[in-house]
Amino acid sequence: MIKNIKFIIIILFSLFIFFIFLKGLEKPNNYLPEKTSNKIETNLSANKLYDQIEVSLGELINNNNFSIINIWASWCLPCKDEHVYLLNLKRTNNINIIGINYKDKKSNAIKFLKDLGNPYSEVLIDPDGTKSIELGAIGVPETYLVNNKNKEIIKKYIGPLDDVKFKEILKIIKNEKN
Amino acid sequence: MKKTKFILYIFSFTLLFLNNLKAENSDQVDKISKNLRCLICQGQSVYDSQSDFALSMKILIQKKINEGKNENEIYDFLKNKYGEWIVYDPEINKKTLILWIFPLILFIFGGLLVIRKVFIN
Numbered sequence: 042m043i044k045n046i047k048f049i050i051i052i053l054f055s056l057f058i059f060f061i062f063l064k065g066l067e068k069p070n071n072y073l074p075e076k077t078s079n080k081i082e083t084n085l086s087a088n089k090l091y092d093q094i095e096v097s098l099g100e101l102i103n104n105n106n107f108s109i110i111n112i113w114a115s116w117c118l119p120c121k122d123e124h125v126y127l128l129n130l131k132r133t134n135n136i137n138i139i140g141i142n143y144k145d146k147k148s149n150a151i152k153f154l155k156d157l158g159n160p161y162s163e164v165l166i167d168p169d170g171t172k173s174i175e176l177g178a179i180g181v182p183e184t185y186l187v188n189n190k191n192k193e194i195i196k197k198y199i200g201p202l203d204d205v206k207f208k209e210i211l212k213i214i215k216n217e218k219n
Numbered sequence: 220m221k222k223t224k225f226i227l228y229i230f231s232f233t234l235l236f237l238n239n240l241k242a243e244n245s246d247q248v249d250k251i252s253k254n255l256r257c258l259i260c261q262g263q264s265v266y267d268s269q270s271d272f273a274l275s276m277k278i279l280i281q282k283k284i285n286e287g288k289n290e291n292e293i294y295d296f297l298k299n300k301y302g303e304w305i306v307y308d309p310e311i312n313k314k315t316l317i318l319w320i321f322p323l324i325l326f327i328f329g330g331l332l333v334i335r336k337v338f339i340n
Contacts, residue, residue: 078299144271170275171282177300179258179272 078177079193081110081185087165087172090142090150101139101163102189107214108137110185111161112173114145115153117181123201127160130207134214137189140164143173143181186210188217248280251290254307255297264307 083099102108111127113120130136140161142150147166154164167173176185177197184198184206195213198206252266252273259270265277283293297305309315 144275169278170271171279174272174275174279175300 079195081187081192081194082175083192085172085175087141087167090140090147090164090166096163096165098139098165099192102137102187102192105137105189106217107195108139108187108189109210110139110141110176110187112141112143112167112176112178112181112183114143114181115149116145117143119201120182121157123182123184123203124157124160126202126207128158130210131160134211136214137162141173141176142166143178144168144170186213245281247284247290248277251280251293252277254294256305256307258301258305 081098081102083102084097086095086097088095098110102110109127109130113124127138131138138161140163142164144167150164150166154161165172173183179199182201184202185194186196186198187193188195195217196210202210249266253264255265255276257263257265257268257270257273257276259272260268263273265273267273280293283296288296294306303310309318311319
């Protein structure tokens, strides 16, 4: 009798573990925590790409309703893909887009913008990557939609923008304006 | 000949000394970065990783230390940015309760088994 119970318990336990691992297989293995602060660091300051003058982020996201903060680099291929969407956002909605140039050479960055067009109202440089970390970024490209009034990040996009994300941004802007 | 030797000695001692100074400074960075999870190459600590993210993180930690922040303040700052998951030391809450309680349960269970064995025999 006892032997039987032991056997059943072992079987049940292995099944239990098996299903836990099976469930784990389905999960995406890149886990991102949901509970992060949405406040933007307004006193974060960086040098501008073109004239090396230091400005704080708070000064740049003052006037309009929304801003977009986009972290990019000339060496980052997905950044080239999403560039079209940024240009589009600038052209159609005249959104204040702030670029943060991540670990890049100045000449390459300027050439990148010259070749592909410049959607940014201001480009700040982040040569050692620390400013991006203070913003809560993981890598390039990353895009944040910021509400200028309460200085909060409405939406965080990790990875390049695409059609779906682009439409979502437009939708959010439209809804919040009304 | 003697002179060159002497100069060499002095040179190597200064090198050693400088090295020590530098090491002392980054000890704190090492300690903190060992407790941080690299979010790019998950499964590695920031200390181990050579990804851009981890390298920048180490610079940032050094900067924060230079600003006079202590260890806990740096953890809090990063938790605020990246969520609690970035530190290897999970807080006790609803989600991590099993993680914290389970070893305790096992321990008690094992203890009971031992006690039973001892008292019965």
